Amino acid sequence: MNAKTAEERAHYDWMGYVGNFIAVIGLIPLPFAGYNLGREIYAFSQQMGVTMMGGFLSWLWILQAMLIAVVFLSANYYLWIGMQRIAGGERYRGAIKWLLVVLTLGVLVWATPHNPVVTPEEQTLIGSAFHPLLGVMGVMSAKNTAVNLMILATFLSFILYRRAGKGEPIPFTQHGISARIVLGVIVVICLILVGSPVVYVIQEGLGEPSRLLRVALTALHGVVIVAGAVLAFRDRGKLGEWLILGSATFVVIFFGVYGYLVDSATRIGFSVYQVLAVLTALISVTAIDVYLYRGAPDIGSIQWGKMPSRAQYILILLAVTFTWLMGLMGYARNAIRQHWHIYEIVQDTSVDAFTPSLGFASWVISVCVLVFLGLIGFIFWLGNLGETKEKKVVDSVSVPTPVSK
Amino acid sequence: MATIIKVSLFTLVIVVLIAGFASVIPQLESPAPEVLNISGSVSGPELAALGETVFESPEGGCTACHAVGREGLRGPDLAGIGAQAGTIVPGKSAEDYIRESIVDPCAHITEGYDCLMPQTLLQTLGTAKVTALIAYMQSLGGEITVELTGEEAAAEPDNPGVGVKGTTAEEVLVNAGCAACHTVEASGAAGLIGPDLSTIGAVMPPDEIRQSILDPDAVLAEECPAKDENGNPVSGPCQAGVMPKDYGQKLSAGQLETLVLYLSELK
Numbered sequence: 001m002n003a004k005t006a007e008e009r010a011h012y013d014w015m016g017y018v019g020n021f022i023a024v025i026g027l028i029p030l031p032f033a034g035y036n037l038g039r040e041i042y043a044f045s046q047q048m049g050v051t052m053m054g055g056f057l058s059w060l061w062i063l064q065a066m067l068i069a070v071v072f073l074s075a076n077y078y079l080w081i082g083m084q085r086i087a088g089g090e091r092y093r094g095a096i097k098w099l100l101v102v103l104t105l106g107v108l109v110w111a112t113p114h115n116p117v118v119t120p121e122e123q124t125l126i127g128s129a130f131h132p133l134l135g136v137m138g139v140m141s142a143k144n145t146a147v148n149l150m151i152l153a154t155f156l157s158f159i160l161y162r163r164a165g166k167g168e169p170i171p172f173t174q175h176g177i178s179a180r181i182v183l184g185v186i187v188v189i190c191l192i193l194v195g196s197p198v199v200y201v202i203q204e205g206l207g208e209p210s211r212l213l214r215v216a217l218t219a220l221h222g223v224v225i226v227a228g229a230v231l232a233f234r235d236r237g238k239l240g241e242w243l244i245l246g247s248a249t250f251v252v253i254f255f256g257v258y259g260y261l262v263d264s265a266t267r268i269g270f271s272v273y274q275v276l277a278v279l280t281a282l283i284s285v286t287a288i289d290v291y292l293y294r295g296a297p298d299i300g301s302i303q304w305g306k307m308p309s310r311a312q313y314i315l316i317l318l319a320v321t322f323t324w325l326m327g328l329m330g331y332a333r334n335a336i337r338q339h340w341h342i343y344e345i346v347q348d349t350s351v352d353a354f355t356p357s358l359g360f361a362s363w364v365i366s367v368c369v370l371v372f373l374g375l376i377g378f379i380f381w382l383g384n385l386g387e388t389k390e391k392k393v394v395d396s397v398s399v400p401t402p403v404s405k
Numbered sequence: 406m407a408t409i410i411k412v413s414l415f416t417l418v419i420v421v422l423i424a425g426f427a428s429v430i431p432q433l434e435s436p437a438p439e440v441l442n443i444s445g446s447v448s449g450p451e452l453a454a455l456g457e458t459v460f461e462s463p464e465g466g467c468t469a470c471h472a473v474g475r476e477g478l479r480g481p482d483l484a485g486i487g488a489q490a491g492t493i494v495p496g497k498s499a500e501d502y503i504r505e506s507i508v509d510p511c512a513h514i515t516e517g518y519d520c521l522m523p524q525t526l527l528q529t530l531g532t533a534k535v536t537a538l539i540a541y542m543q544s545l546g547g548e549i550t551v552e553l554t555g556e557e558a559a560a561e562p563d564n565p566g567v568g569v570k571g572t573t574a575e576e577v578l579v580n581a582g583c584a585a586c587h588t589v590e591a592s593g594a595a596g597l598i599g600p601d602l603s604t605i606g607a608v609m610p611p612d613e614i615r616q617s618i619l620d621p622d623a624v625l626a627e628e629c630p631a632k633d634e635n636g637n638p639v640s641g642p643c644q645a646g647v648m649p650k651d652y653g654q655k656l657s658a659g660q661l662e663t664l665v666l667y668l669s670e671l672k
Contacts, residue, residue: 001408001411001412002409050470050479054479055471056435059433061422061432062430063427063430066426067423073516203512230556313412316412316415316416316419317415320419320420324420324423335435345641356428357432357433358430358432358433359424359432360432361593362423362427362428363424363428365424366421366423369420370416373416
């Protein structure tokens with residue numbers, strides 16, 4: 001935004017792109033990690049899970065969901081704007097509105113609490129502890145489905161961005177045997193990943209329908225990944241990619257809907273299969289896509305430096321939101337301490353045990369975020385200072401000065 | 406310069422918007438629970454009133470899930486429980502049923518609900534408050550039969566929220582019952598059931614000592630005192646399931662760490 005020359009603009013545009021790329025790569029596993037941690041806590045003690053999610057900290061998780069929604073939407077928006085500066089990107093513009101629909105619906109579901117945080121009077125007015133419609137959207141089945149579809153949508157945005165300036169993919173056969181070996185190894189890794197929880201299910205028996213379905217859908221997804229790779233070997237890689245993404249979507253939606261028909265303990269376990277289907281789809285599709293478009297003809301290279309200013313503001317929004325989220329999670333970790341004494345639910349009743357309200361904590365977090373970003377800004381300013389000096393020295397050396405006689 | 410000001414203002418606006426939103430939603434503070442002290446003999450409506458105070462206090466935490474006269478957030482409506490309690494399990498009195506439901510909540514799960522209730526209420530609240538809670542539950546449509554004697558009230562731990570008295574390692578060793586089973590020469594403990602801890606710090610790091618207290622069967626010591634056929638002292642392998650597994654609930658964080666530090670220094 002402050003760049004003065006086209007070269008500087010191109011450089012910082014590239015930096016922004018790389019920064020966003022790293023942020024998206026870092027963002028995608030975060031919901032997985034969060035849900036897996038939640039699953040572990042509930043598996044260890046449901047009481048601890050309820051204390052964490054449904055008590056004093058209820059509103060915190062709503063705020064967290066909203067901030068993550070901002071992060072998801074911003075990261076995608078940046079990619080969509082970025083496609084405008086790539087000739088050929090207009091081919092994928094039609095897909096953006098559908099991705100936005102998926103992301104928006106996902107955000108709405110994700111931010112819906114299971115139990116509305118209400119007073120007893122408000123609860124009496126509702127007539128139940130659960131809202132008749134929103135209560136259905138608040139359970140793990142809906143939330144896991146929403147977040148996994150949001151991850152798939154974000155991944156798709158990234159894939160479309162990569163393809164924006166590329167022509168038709170080159171045949172896989174041109175990459176030689178090494179590409180086949182690499183893709184084969186990645187497929188095997190995906191199969192091990194997706195199949196690992198099924199081993200335990202088979203060992204414990206397939207008596208219940210839910211167990212049988214877990215094995216069947218995992219096997220189906222594994223077969224689709226292999227089929228996707230085989231299609232890629234036969235120069236039909238794009239079809240293979242869509243099949244794998246379709247299979248992951250099917251697994252996510254199936255377990256999301258089926259989760260309503262089983263008990264809560266089984267339902268929570270489905271998240272593992274949803275996550276692994278998505279994770280293996282991301283890994284295998286990325287691997288196929290890299291080879292498909294390696295060496296593919298450019299129909300319009302990225303015009304570095306043509307990114308509009310609003311995209312830079314999105315990057316700042318991302319940085320601020322990420323940092324604020326980290327502060328919020330620090331508060332969550334400390335706040336729950338009062339209720340998770342030692343390793344079970346034993347309240348800390350010592351005289352100094354006090355946790356401030358979310359509002360108070362949010363201002364403390366805000367000050368920390370501003371100080372942190374201020375320090376980062378200071379470091380950049382210092383770095384830039386040296387660079388400017390160096391540039392001046394180079395300029396003074398390279399420009400011949402008139403010799404006075 | 407103008408760009409820097411614009412970016413700074415933009416950052417400030419984002420932060421203020423987020424913090425502003427966080428400040429306008431309902432605010433909940435989590436203060437240190439006010440600890441109710443019950444002393445002397447109490448019975449009848451007076452005990453039930455104390456029980457109601459415990460029920461509604463953050464210390465008890467009951468209203469996080471239960472309600473009276475309407476469905477609770479996660480637990481059943483308790484209206485009329487005093488009348489129903491004696492009829493739910495054949496042969497079990499209302500007092501016993503309610504006590505069991507508080508102390509061991511997963512023993513009786515009301516249909517349509519999960520086992521979510523903490524199983525540590527006896528440790529965190531103590532006998533007097535649990536007895537008061539039983540009286541309050543009985544008062545909800547039933548007859549109050551439970552009584553709190555002066556001895557029961559006096560037997561409460563002096564550190565609310567934990568089940569073991571004492572702050573020094575030596576006190577905890579005795580009050581938590583460690584000395585009854587373990588030998589610790591430095592403290593004079595001479596128990597002959599569990600392994601000798603006199604030089605435990607030389608063979609176990611603090612993390613493993615902590616684990617052995619919280620989860621005793623995770624790693625079993627190889628040598629425990631035993632007796633041969635003639636009654637002579639020998640040593641044999643330690644058995645699983647002998648040491649209680651509830652020290653995580655009984656000890657306060659401070660007591661646990663004091664104990665771990667003390668034992669780790671025995672070399």
